[in-house]
Amino acid sequence: MDFGLTDEQQLLLESLDELLERECPESYIADLDLHHKPPTTFRKAMHEAGFGSLGFPEEYGGTPVDAVTLVLLATRVARQGFNNGYGLELLQAMDIIEFGNEEQKAEVLGLLANGEVPFALGFTEPGAGSDNSAMTTTAVHHDGMVTFNGTKTLITNALQSKYLLLMAKNPGVEDPRKAISMYLVPMDAPGVTTNQLDKILWHISDSCEIFLDDVTLPESCLVGVKGNGFKQLMRNFEMERLVIASQCLGLAECAFEDAAEYAAQRVQFGKPIGQFQLIQQKLTDMAIKIENMRNFVFKTAWMLDQGVPLKSQGALCKRYCAMAAFEVADEAMQIFGGVGVTVGTRVSRLWRDIRGHRFGGGTDEIMVHIAGRQIVKDHS
Amino acid sequence: MKIVVAYKWAPNPQDADVRPDGTVDLSRAKAAVSEYDPVAFELARRLADATAGEVIGLSVGAASIDTPLARKAALSRGLDRLVLVADDALADADGTRLAAVLAAAVRAIGDVDVVLAGDSSIDVAAGQVPLTLAGELGWLGLASVSRVEAADGGLVVERDLPGGTTVLAVAGPVVLAATADAVVPKVAGMKDILAAAKKPTEVLALDGLDVPAPGATLTTLSTAKPGGGDRQATVIDGADPAAAAAQLVGALRQAGAL
Ligand SMILES: Cc1cc2nc3c(=O)[nH]c(=O)nc-3n(C[C@H](O)[C@H](O)[C@H](O)COP(=O)(O)OP(=O)(O)OC[C@H]3O[C@@H](n4cnc5c(N)ncnc54)[C@H](O)[C@@H]3O)c2cc1C
Numbered sequence: 001m002d003f004g005l006t007d008e009q010q011l012l013l014e015s016l017d018e019l020l021e022r023e024c025p026e027s028y029i030a031d032l033d034l035h036h037k038p039p040t041t042f043r044k045a046m047h048e049a050g051f052g053s054l055g056f057p058e059e060y061g062g063t064p065v066d067a068v069t070l071v072l073l074a075t076r077v078a079r080q081g082f083n084n085g086y087g088l089e090l091l092q093a094m095d096i097i098e099f100g101n102e103e104q105k106a107e108v109l110g111l112l113a114n115g116e117v118p119f120a121l122g123f124t125e126p127g128a129g130s131d132n133s134a135m136t137t138t139a140v141h142h143d144g145m146v147t148f149n150g151t152k153t154l155i156t157n158a159l160q161s162k163y164l165l166l167m168a169k170n171p172g173v174e175d176p177r178k179a180i181s182m183y184l185v186p187m188d189a190p191g192v193t194t195n196q197l198d199k200i201l202w203h204i205s206d207s208c209e210i211f212l213d214d215v216t217l218p219e220s221c222l223v224g225v226k227g228n229g230f231k232q233l234m235r236n237f238e239m240e241r242l243v244i245a246s247q248c249l250g251l252a253e254c255a256f257e258d259a260a261e262y263a264a265q266r267v268q269f270g271k272p273i274g275q276f277q278l279i280q281q282k283l284t285d286m287a288i289k290i291e292n293m294r295n296f297v298f299k300t301a302w303m304l305d306q307g308v309p310l311k312s313q314g315a316l317c318k319r320y321c322a323m324a325a326f327e328v329a330d331e332a333m334q335i336f337g338g339v340g341v342t343v344g345t346r347v348s349r350l351w352r353d354i355r356g357h358r359f360g361g362g363t364d365e366i367m368v369h370i371a372g373r374q375i376v377k378d379h380s
Numbered sequence: 381m382k383i384v385v386a387y388k389w390a391p392n393p394q395d396a397d398v399r400p401d402g403t404v405d406l407s408r409a410k411a412a413v414s415e416y417d418p419v420a421f422e423l424a425r426r427l428a429d430a431t432a433g434e435v436i437g438l439s440v441g442a443a444s445i446d447t448p449l450a451r452k453a454a455l456s457r458g459l460d461r462l463v464l465v466a467d468d469a470l471a472d473a474d475g476t477r478l479a480a481v482l483a484a485a486v487r488a489i490g491d492v493d494v495v496l497a498g499d500s501s502i503d504v505a506a507g508q509v510p511l512t513l514a515g516e517l518g519w520l521g522l523a524s525v526s527r528v529e530a531a532d533g534g535l536v537v538e539r540d541l542p543g544g545t546t547v548l549a550v551a552g553p554v555v556l557a558a559t560a561d562a563v564v565p566k567v568a569g570m571k572d573i574l575a576a577a578k579k580p581t582e583v584l585a586l587d588g589l590d591v592p593a594p595g596a597t598l599t600t601l602s603t604a605k606p607g608g609g610d611r612q613a614t615v616i617d618g619a620d621p622a623a624a625a626a627q628l629v630g631a632l633r634q635a636g637a638l
Contacts, residue, residue: 007448007452008452
């Protein structure tokens with residue numbers, strides 16, 4: 001078994017390091033977090049260096065990339081202490097590249113190139129969270145037009161996006177899996193209003209409720225095939241869980257490094273606290289969790305690259321990494337003592353940001369819901 | 381325009397172990413294109429693009445400078461092709477000897493208009509190779525170059541010197557050493573890295589080159605850490621700027637600096 005990097009992966013990581021050092025130092029991240037601003041300049045720089053279009057087909061200016069490499073990069077960006085969703089944005093754009101019409105593709109790729117978030121993803125509703133088949137937002141097609149009504153909530157980056165990738169139901173179809181379609185709706189379309197939700201984490205991304213009141217658009221806003229919305233959305237979901245897991249890994253690595261350095265230097269009772277066995281035990285267990293996460297993430301990526309069916313692997317990986325990363329961040333904060341909860345200490349941000357990953361992309365519990373069923377099925 | 385970028389495949393001192401006696405062990409340090417050389421790559425690429433020219437990377441050193449990774453690392457930074465002289469006879473070569481070998485390689489490449497180099501290498505940092513190379517070639521050599529552009533068949537070169545900025549018209553072959561911040565080099569993207577594997581590399585045999593025997597060789601008698609001075613590490617709280625300034629003046633007085 002080869003755990004080494006290829007020359008190409010090593011060079012790509014070195015390039016990314018250079019870019020992170022230049023465009024994304026801790027002062028930049030802390031400032032964005034404090035002022036709740038999006039990382040536009042960093043996104044733009046990533047795009048210019050070709051990291052923003054990895055995995056896109058070549059005819060759209062992209063470069064093919066394997067899952068292991070993508071996960072290496074996503075982990076590295078997160079290890080900077082940066083919860084910017086690198087990798088996830090690529091996956092979302094892939095939905096449009098794969099299913100969108102030429103106009104939609106041109107629009108989305110253009111926005112990406114400018115460092116902007118082309119669209120927010122809207123499926124969660126007040127009455128439909130984990131159970132998204134219960135969504136009630138309607139899309140009624142009539143005379144070449146389509147009219148939307150309903151409410152979405154907890155939508156990330158809605159305020160900084162030009163579009164909403166909206167999941168809505170045809171009220172005439174019973175089976176929820178066949179009723180849902182995908183639409184690209186301009187956020188400034190008449191009838192779209194928002195209510196920003198203040199949250200305690202992910203400050204570089206806004207979160208919103210979105211209200212759709214008789215929003216009427218030409219049918220050309222449909223993405224892909226009518227009734228296939230759910231299938232289209234799920235197309236990249238294994239990869240999405242994996243990328244979230246790799247972000248958790250990177251953020252946890254960052255928290256671990258900070259805590260280990262602090263333990264080596266903070267003196268109490270006449271010696272560095274790292275000399276106390278209780279602190280050493282924390283660091284040891286954190287290191288074990290990080291190693292487990294790393295193995296889980298890279299094995300899962302390798303399986304994807306080999307075409308091995310993942311079955312419940314993605315759900316297991318996402319659940320483990322989101323939870324273990326939070327445990328690592330929590331212990332890291334404990335090692336910092338009281339200063340760990342202050343805003344200027346990076347570990348407090350990591351602790352907050354990792355917590356969000358226990359919901360986004362499916363909760364810890366829903367991962368059990370997915371994996372548990374599969375395990376029982378495999379043994380029945 | 382035929383442009384050569386002379387670069388060093390150098391160990392990163394950040395990975396170095398400093399032994400208790402002050403000597404430095406670089407054996408476990410990861411090698412990379414030396415810190416400031418990408419500036420020269422970038423200047424060369426821009427100059428070549430403006431003149432429909434060619435950029436040739438050139439590095440000389442021990443056999444270890446020629447690995448697939450080392451080739452791709454250089455070729456992904458905007459080179460058209462690469463020329464290497466990789467021979468363990470050059471393992472501990474001093475700057476003068478390296479410059480002589482570089483000069484022989486530049487002559488072997490032939491018809492070169494410009495050689496660009498970085499400010500200094502990350503591991504030795506003596507900054508003398510580019511100008512020694514110019515001497516070996518019998519060409520004009522200019523250090524502290526902050527800008528270079530093509531003009532009327534020659535070059536316009538800007539130099540950032542302590543006394544101010546000078547803009548020069550340069551005709552004929554020249555060796556230029558760039559300042560560390562002349563341009564911000566583009567980082568190599570996936571496309572560049574993948575393309576690097578397909579670009580040609582030529583390895584020149586050291587004994588096939590016309591390198592004059594060194595007039596003198598260096599013997600290192602001793603090395604030592606640079607004196608760090610006695611740091612007091614006084615931290616002044618800057619929350620109240622006026623109080624902080626008063627405290628700073630007080631501390632400087634106490635130290636006898638004022
Ligand atoms: C930071 C953040 C960003 C988000 N970004 C987006 C976005 O961009 N777009 C979007 O559409 N949505 C987004 N969401 C919403 C997210 O997808 C939902 O929060 C998630 O799907 C859970 O839904 P819910 O919050 O309604 O919780 P509920 O589904 O109501 O769940 C409440 C609790 O019950 C548990 N539970 C539910 N069903 C079961 C079950 N069958 N078995 C056991 N336990 C169960 C859950 O795990 C949870 O603990 C985001 C959420 C967060 C926190």
